Structures are given as C-alpha cells and as structure tokens.
Amino acid sequence: MPVVVVESPAKAKTINSYLGSDYTVLASYGHVRDLPPKDGSVDPENGFDMTWEVAAASKKHVKAIADALKTHGLEPDQIKFELFSESQQGRLAKQEMAKRSEGQAQTQVTVKIDGAQHSFTMAKGQSVLDAALENNLDAPFACKAGVCSTCMCKVTEGEVEMLSNHALEDYEVERGYRLSCQSYPLSDTLFIDYDHH
Numbered sequence: 001m002p003v004v005v006v007e008s009p010a011k012a013k014t015i016n017s018y019l020g021s022d023y024t025v026l027a028s029y030g031h032v033r034d035l036p037p038k039d040g041s042v043d044p045e046n047g048f049d050m051t052w053e054v055a056a057a058s059k060k061h062v063k064a065i066a067d068a069l070k071t072h073g074l075e076p077d078q079i080k081f082e083l084f085s086e087s088q089q090g091r092l093a094k095q096e097m098a099k100r101s102e103g104q105a106q107t108q109v110t111v112k113i114d115g116a117q118h119s120f121t122m123a124k125g126q127s128v129l130d131a132a133l134e135n136n137l138d139a140p141f142a143c144k145a146g147v148c149s150t151c152m153c154k155v156t157e158g159e160v161e162m163l164s165n166h167a168l169e170d171y172e173v174e175r176g177y178r179l180s181c182q183s184y185p186l187s188d189t190l191f192i193d194y195d196h197h
C-alpha cells in the first residue's frame, strides 16, 4: 500500500478521501527538525555549527511516518523528503511575540478560504496560519519560515505584524498581502482572505 506524507492534517484527510483506502496518508504537522530552544544550539566559535533535533511535539508524527514506511517495505534510500527549518532569530521573535501578548485580549478572526468564511477567536501570540490550522481549516503552507509564500493571504480588515518576509515583494505587502505563517494579530478584529490572488 503506497504511503503519502503531507504537512497538514486537514490536507491528509482530504487527500486520503480522494485516493481511497488503498493509500495511507499521514501528516507531518509542519517541519519536524529544529534548533533546540536553548543556548548553544548555534556555535559561533565553530563556523556557526548548528545542532538540530526533532522537536518533541514532532516525534510522535515522525514515528508514525517511519512505522508506516517500514510496514510498507521501503528501503532508506527510497525515502526522500524536504525539510525546512526556522532560523533561531525567527524562533526568538516568535517567543517574544508570545510573551508580549500574554494576558492580552484575543482577536476575532474571519478567514475566507475556498469560497467559504469561518470565524473564530485566536490569541494574539499565535500566528494566523497556526490558528487557522488549529480550527481545522485547509490553509496552505509549506516552509512555515517566511520563505516559500505558499501561505500568502490578504489582510482586508485589521492589522497584523509580519515577523519575517523572504518571499513577498514590497508592492505585494503594500496591497495587503501577508505571509500568514509569520503574521500575528495587532488589531482586535481581522479579516483574512486566502482566495484573493
């Protein structure tokens, strides 16, 4: 039985419904390898050598994928995948954002995706993408590091702070486009449009 691995749990479910029960479709829940959140994960004395580890939350997903691949008899050199990793700077900025928003009121968000609107509240210390995924929306993403632009959306109401942007041009930002994986609410209400391209 073929095994398909995608990042998003919502996508895994949808793709499995298309492919049928002859396929095993599993989600990695985003990138699985990261720098450990402590001093010493980057060694500036040694050519900025980095220590990578599979994040604790990702271990169970990686195990499920490895078990499925083993069950289906794949050899190690048949298993190829792409890993994106967030920089230490990006992670620190997100930690800072979470700290800043502690105790603050939540934001009321409406997300438009695939022609339908969904409303929910989210913490100001959470990214728009993570909040959408948590609410079982099939929001697009790949790197979660501000690099690929897969998660691009348009903010048509309210304001977000984009922590990192290596993908959008200035004119796109001026038109209201944002990378949802890097966008944190500043306003009490938001309207996020994933359909607006």
Ligand code: FES
Pocket: 140, 141, 142, 143, 144, 145, 146, 147, 148, 149, 150, 151, 152, 167, 179, 180, 181, 182
């Ligand atoms: S998922 Fe790649 S830039 Fe957001």
